[in-house]
Amino acid sequence: MKFEIKQEILMEHLNYVIKGVSSKNLRPILNCIKLSLTDDGLYLMSTDNEIAIKTFIPTEKIEKIETLGSIVVSGRYLFEIIRKLPNDIVKIEEVIDSKIFITTPNSSFNLNCNSVNEFPDLELEFNKNPLVINQRLFKTLINQTSFATSTQESRPVLTGISFNVENNLLECTATDSYRLSSKKIEINENYPEKVSIIIPTKNISELMKLFNNDEDDIEIHIFNNKIIFKFESIVFMSRLISGTYPDTSKLIPNEFSLIVKVNLDNFYRAIDRASLLTNEADKNTIKLETKGNIAIVSSNIPEIGNVEEKIEIEKDKEEEIKIAFSSKFMLDALRVLETNEIEICLNGELKPIILKNCDNNSLIELILPIRTF
Amino acid sequence: MKFEIKQEILMEHLNYVIKGVSSKNLRPILNCIKLSLTDDGLYLMSTDNEIAIKTFIPTEKIEKIETLGSIVVSGRYLFEIIRKLPNDIVKIEEVIDSKIFITTPNSSFNLNCNSVNEFPDLELEFNKNPLVINQRLFKTLINQTSFATSTQESRPVLTGISFNVENNLLECTATDSYRLSSKKIEINENYPEKVSIIIPTKNISELMKLFNNDEDDIEIHIFNNKIIFKFESIVFMSRLISGTYPDTSKLIPNEFSLIVKVNLDNFYRAIDRASLLTNEADKNTIKLETKGNIAIVSSNIPEIGNVEEKIEIEKDKEEEIKIAFSSKFMLDALRVLETNEIEICLNGELKPIILKNCDNNSLIELILPIRTF
Numbered sequence: 001m002k003f004e005i006k007q008e009i010l011m012e013h014l015n016y017v018i019k020g021v022s023s024k025n026l027r028p029i030l031n032c033i034k035l036s037l038t039d040d041g042l043y044l045m046s047t048d049n050e051i052a053i054k055t056f057i058p059t060e061k062i063e064k065i066e067t068l069g070s071i072v073v074s075g076r077y078l079f080e081i082i083r084k085l086p087n088d089i090v091k092i093e094e095v096i097d098s099k100i101f102i103t104t105p106n107s108s109f110n111l112n113c114n115s116v117n118e119f120p121d122l123e124l125e126f127n128k129n130p131l132v133i134n135q136r137l138f139k140t141l142i143n144q145t146s147f148a149t150s151t152q153e154s155r156p157v158l159t160g161i162s163f164n165v166e167n168n169l170l171e172c173t174a175t176d177s178y179r180l181s182s183k184k185i186e187i188n189e190n191y192p193e194k195v196s197i198i199i200p201t202k203n204i205s206e207l208m209k210l211f212n213n214d215e216d217d218i219e220i221h222i223f224n225n226k227i228i229f230k231f232e233s234i235v236f237m238s239r240l241i242s243g244t245y246p247d248t249s250k251l252i253p254n255e256f257s258l259i260v261k262v263n264l265d266n267f268y269r270a271i272d273r274a275s276l277l278t279n280e281a282d283k284n285t286i287k288l289e290t291k292g293n294i295a296i297v298s299s300n301i302p303e304i305g306n307v308e309e310k311i312e313i314e315k316d317k318e319e320e321i322k323i324a325f326s327s328k329f330m331l332d333a334l335r336v337l338e339t340n341e342i343e344i345c346l347n348g349e350l351k352p353i354i355l356k357n358c359d360n361n362s363l364i365e366l367i368l369p370i371r372t373f
Numbered sequence: 374m375k376f377e378i379k380q381e382i383l384m385e386h387l388n389y390v391i392k393g394v395s396s397k398n399l400r401p402i403l404n405c406i407k408l409s410l411t412d413d414g415l416y417l418m419s420t421d422n423e424i425a426i427k428t429f430i431p432t433e434k435i436e437k438i439e440t441l442g443s444i445v446v447s448g449r450y451l452f453e454i455i456r457k458l459p460n461d462i463v464k465i466e467e468v469i470d471s472k473i474f475i476t477t478p479n480s481s482f483n484l485n486c487n488s489v490n491e492f493p494d495l496e497l498e499f500n501k502n503p504l505v506i507n508q509r510l511f512k513t514l515i516n517q518t519s520f521a522t523s524t525q526e527s528r529p530v531l532t533g534i535s536f537n538v539e540n541n542l543l544e545c546t547a548t549d550s551y552r553l554s555s556k557k558i559e560i561n562e563n564y565p566e567k568v569s570i571i572i573p574t575k576n577i578s579e580l581m582k583l584f585n586n587d588e589d590d591i592e593i594h595i596f597n598n599k600i601i602f603k604f605e606s607i608v609f610m611s612r613l614i615s616g617t618y619p620d621t622s623k624l625i626p627n628e629f630s631l632i633v634k635v636n637l638d639n640f641y642r643a644i645d646r647a648s649l650l651t652n653e654a655d656k657n658t659i660k661l662e663t664k665g666n667i668a669i670v671s672s673n674i675p676e677i678g679n680v681e682e683k684i685e686i687e688k689d690k691e692e693e694i695k696i697a698f699s700s701k702f703m704l705d706a707l708r709v710l711e712t713n714e715i716e717i718c719l720n721g722e723l724k725p726i727i728l729k730n731c732d733n734n735s736l737i738e739l740i741l742p743i744r745t746f
Binding site: 270 | 447450453454457458459472479480481482483484485642643645646649650676677678679680681682683684
């Protein structure tokens with residue numbers, strides 16, 4: 001392998017594949033990037049066994065190609081070296097006894113390579129009819145749900161996002177069993193089969209760091225044990241979590257004994273201030289109590305002090321309610337409800353609190369109350 | 374104590390004193406802020422026994438004063454509460470059994486207070502003739518030297534900056550015994566006595582976070598066991614380190630066997646790239662070797678690879694040199710030499726490397742070589 005390329009072009013693509021390089025030192029080959037120079041151009045690949053990333057630079061963006069071939073080299077070192085080279089033409093050349101030279105007029109690096117044969121086969125295949133979604137829409141979908149994912153490895157299925165497709169509806173759900181967030185969107189065409197998979201949330205977060213252009217579309221290719229995203233010059237694969245996701249459809253009631261309307265911003269600020277006098281040991285508990293058209297939010301840490309916040313509300317019935325919940329979970333949920341007014345839907349102090357936009361049901365937030373009264 | 378004040382005015386001053394609140398939980402009183410409302414205005418004070426900060430809001434910036442008095446309250450809670458309140462009028466009122474109310478139209482906080490008598494006396498006194506220095510100049514002085522301070526507590530004097538005044542010269546020196554940075558500046562008036570003190574570097578870093586305005590002057594009041602800085606509405610005290618600072622004046626020779634001139638930016642980038650193939654276990658060692666008008670910088674990690682960088686140089690003699698040093702120390706030193714061309718002054722491969730601007734000697738950087746050849 002021998003070629004010359006502009007530093008900034010190589011760097012752009014190293015910025016993508018570096019995110020697939022393992023940061024653990026378990027298998028040295030997973031700390032590597034594979035470069036394959038073919039007649040089409042240069043492929044860059046990385047995998048940590050959780051995700052795999054492949055990106056492509058076509059020949060017309062390569063200054064000079066002398067010999068085709070493949071090499072496997074430490075990802076972190078290659079990345080840092082190219083990053084610190086001047087914005088100039090970089091020569092990369094494989095030399096005998098598995099070494100590469102990386103040179104510019106004043107710099108000359110000599111890096112040891114790993115065996116090309118040891119690098120895992122990435123198995124990046126494609127479906128004939130992928131699901132196609134706009135990048136911005138996909139980002140919103142994930143951002144509005146992923147925060148509710150569990151971080152506890154004791155129930156692996158809850159560390160992922162449940163991703164369900166049926167006809168022209170795509171629904172994502174995440175829950176840690178104390179709160180839940182679920183979002184439905186319409187897709188352009190009916191998808192030919194029913195899909196129900198669980199994608200690891202941390203892999204989806206890595207994927208979203210690669211998005212460059214809100215207006216572009218992503219192709220989503222779904223398989224039994226993996227999901228593949230294709231966009232711009234990038235192919236991104238994530239493994240799936242095996243297991244059955246809990247049936248969350250029955251958790252969200254259709255009828256409520258009381259619906260409270262409130263300005264989202266005022267409510268958020270009041271909860272945020274009240275949360276100052278809560279602590280984690282006490283599950284960040286705060287109380288909400290309605291009194292006519294006013295809600296009182298209160299909390300206290302006995303050694304420090306207490307707080308009361310007043311917020312104007314509108315209720316659909318005369319009924320009053322006292323309910324307690326985690327201020328942290330409430331703030332997380334409020335942060336993704338992008339609207340002016342929200343509905344807090346209640347069925348008494350022991351039943352789930354449902355939050356949603358006043359004008360549509362596409363995003364549903366559920367928080368379990370805490371028994372204190 | 375009972376008064377009303379604009380949230381943003383109180384917040385500006387809490388932003389200063391919060392930096393003096395202890396983050397350790399050893400003595401709860403050191404986690405507090407003292408507020409004293411007097412006929413002149415409101416004083417805010419904090420101390421962690423290392424530093425003390427006092428700031429002042431004059432009566433004309435206070436909306437309403439009803440009762441004078443003092444309170445001592447948890448700094449972190451007061452800070453966070455005021456920070457999250459809307460930009461509105463905040464009422465603060467001391468109530469019986471050592472509590473304060475903090476209220477706005479919709480929020481009502483009730484905080485427990487500590488005993489005013491337990492709060493340490495800050496002893497913030499002033500000299501008749503302080504040293505006066507421009508903020509920007511003082512910042513440069515500290516930034517160009519402090520990085521060379523030792524972080525090891527085994528020799529306490531080296532964790533501070535040696536601060537020396539004689540006539541109209543102020544000299545700051547820092548060293549960790551492997552490298553040294555020393556800067557001299559002229560002050561406007563002759564200072565009446567000779568000063569030789571050691572200020573803890575971490576305290577000076579806290580002081581510099583309070584600087585708002587490069588053009589303003591700082592008054593420096595020097596005492597036996599403390600140094601006090603006065604600027605804008607702020608008084609900042611730091612304890613001094615007791616002990617004798619090593620005599621560094623003899624370390625810097627007047628004559629050199631070879632002086633190498635180099636473009637600072639090119640040299641920095643070459644060292645920065647070469648440093649990629651060094652490691653801490655090996656003291657980040659890189660080698661420099663002159664060959665006529667070229668210097669070769671090189672380093673290697675046997676398992677990974679090696680690097681050679683070429684840089685154009687000018688020498689004052691025909692002599693060639695091979696010398697090794699820590700790339701980290703070299704980069705730190707180069708970062709503060711604000712110029713285009715520097716002089717690397719050498720006396721053989723085993724003697725200190727001296728770096729300075731070509732056109733003035735006010736800033737001197739010293740790095741000990743590493744014996745490798």
